[in-house]
Amino acid sequence: MTTEATTEASTGTTPFRVTTDAWKGLPFMEEHPDNKGYIGDVYENPKGSRMCSGYFELHHTDEPLVYDYGYDEMKIVVEGEFLLRNVDTGQEMVAKARDAIFFPKGSRIAFSTPSYALAFYVGDRDSTLL
Incomplete structure (x- = not known):
């Protein structure tokens, strides 16, 4: 759930956002079917920003999940x-x-x-690159 202040019209500034529980129910990484990886953007280039951010969750499997950047x-390990x-x-x-972490x-x-x-990430990318 995203909460956004409604000051943009009155002040001309872009409001900040707070999103609750964005790490819950992440989509399965279908391009890696042998792994238990889940990922989802919370913010996809908001208001024209170059950045995207979201959560990445991984459960133990026998083979690692290989990702090409x-x-x-950057990631912060949450848990x-x-x-x-x-x-x-x-x-x-x-x-x-x-x-x-920086990749x-x-x-x-x-x-x-x-x-x-579980990690939170910020990438310098277009939302279509996830």
Whole structure:
């Protein structure tokens, strides 16, 4: 649910937004049918912004979910932990709750988790690239 102030008409400024429970009921990542990944934008280029943001949820599976980044993205781990591996360079790291992550454009990242992880992301992309 998005709540938006109604001051735009009276002040000429774009109001800020607050969205409640946007992490609930995320759509299944159908392009990765062997994984238990869920993702959804909360804000898709609002008011012409270059940015999109939303939530990414992953449950444990035997194989990692590999995602190709055609744009720069940052994530904040909200819950759980992600095991991250750059499939091209072999770099491996663990990101836990409250950690910040940056993926540069062109990265191919293998995501896995020992049990569950939830992250909030912001990407410098058009909404059609999710």
